[in-house]
Amino acid sequence: MATQSSRLAARLMVAPSVFVLFVWMAVPLAMTLYYSFRLYRLLSPDRSGWVGFTNYLWFFRSPDFWQAIANTLALVGGVLALTIVFGILIALLIDQPVKGQGVLRILVIAPFFVMPPVAASIWENLFMHPQNGLFAALARGLGAEPILFLESYPMMSVIGIVAWEWLPFATLILLTALQSLSPEQLEAAEMDGAGAFGRFRYIILPHLTRAITVVILIQTIFLLGIFGEIFTTTQGGPGSASTTLPYMIFKQAIVAKDIGRAAAGGIIAVILANIIAYFLMRGIGRHLDS
């Protein structure tokens, strides 16, 4: 009896926060859903009404949309690949006992503290700029034509910038995982005749799987919504070469001022995120259990 009543009390006490959280999530979702089926343009507010799936169909018929989906996936996949590969390499490097290890680690983590628009501006103007940029100067020094990064390779440039920003996060998570590997296991592998590559392949990498899973899951959540870096550098262009789904929604909402279409895009983004989450959890979620 006592357990039951205390359980009831617990539920009653948790209820308000559960309610607030639910409203917090459900109301915006419901409103987005509502607007996604409405004609609602800020430039002609007097014309309104139900339009069925017209807003969704506009997306599916737009060639830009499929490009945007591909770009979004390329951004997520590209940044994940770069941050994990380089994150492991840098973590292995700064795990070595070197002089000034503390300073070195702070330097490696530093990019994470730079705000996304600032980071993107730095890259655009100081590195990738065809006249003033460091890369252009290097190219000219080698007697080559400077590469027009943001014009010729807009998506790759954005991936590079975002990867630079997220590399410290991946490095940090992987480094802490690396430090939890018992040195005796590496010594045992060494005694067993495993060379440096064998130790990495059979001991270190399996030990890192859980950390890599965490990096993939967390980064995917944030990378799906990347916007500031694109807005600061390419504005989704040239044409729509570097437009991602969030950027396309932004263009509909703020530039075209079409709230109905933007809402439909938002719902598509939610569905896309859920599909990716489903496959991620099915594919690698089991690594989270020890």
Place this chain on the structure above:
Amino acid sequence: MGKIVLKQIRKSFGEVDVIPGIDLTIEDGEFVVFVGPSGCGKSTLLRLIAGLEDASSGKTEIDGRDATNLPPGRRGLAMVFQSYALYPHMTVRKNIAFPLKMAGMSQAEQDRKVEQAANVLNLSNYLDRRPAQLSGGQRQRVAIGRAIVREPAAFLFDEPLSNLDAALRVTMRQEISELHQSLKTTMIYVTHDQVEAMTMADKIVVLNAGRIEQVGSPLELYNHPQNLFVAGFIGSPKMNFITGEVAAQYGCTTLGVRPEHMVVSSGGPWEGVIGLAEHLGSDTFLKVDVPGLGVLTVRGSGEMGLHHGMAVRLGPQEGRLYRFGPEGKALA
């Protein structure tokens, strides 16, 4: 074949000489135990032989071959670590097969050797489990299995039993001894437990502060300790040391009497009060406070009806005395 020769092996970490220079020969097929208090350099010495530490100077020979600069994987030695160091993400089968896989052996050959090792070690039913699903003793066996499949020149054990409970430790001790009887491979075993040293070793190396104090068979060390350190370290309970006038009567600086060579009798030369009596059934240990000599430990038979607070007379068995000179060296 596993003859290991160390020549003037020295190891220092920065300014600190952990091992100031050791010469040691380990014959093929011997069971050698390195024993000493913690921090005496016994584990470092083992790691030097394994190649996990580089010697600051000196030479290591394995099978007559200079192995000083060989990496651990190419010395032909296998090691069992204190924490077992099993690979947690691999099954028992893969753990045992790992050194074979690294050696590039065919899958069929690997399977055959793993089965064979599993039979010897009673692990056949656990081959598809992971280390986390095994008990301490089973993990220990997997670690040994991983060592024996390679057919190494010598086995190195680094305090392998210290994580097991007392009963299991006795069983595993016997298993390792039996393994040595059947494989006849050189084994080097590091421990701080002198019971393990006495029961398992063909040859004990007593280390203290990075120096070899004495090398010899267990009974040699027990019967003829060369100095005070070995006398105090080998034997349990510890040997009684008596200094001062009484020692001078026997013509030495320190007189050593093992507790088992102390006799309680009314004719004994020393008189004292029992401070503590421990009745173990088979034995009775007495701590007797003798004025002028300090607290002496006496080992008597289990039926001894003596208790705390009783006054007793006791003395040493003549002929079982150990006499040490001013520098702690044994006198002949």
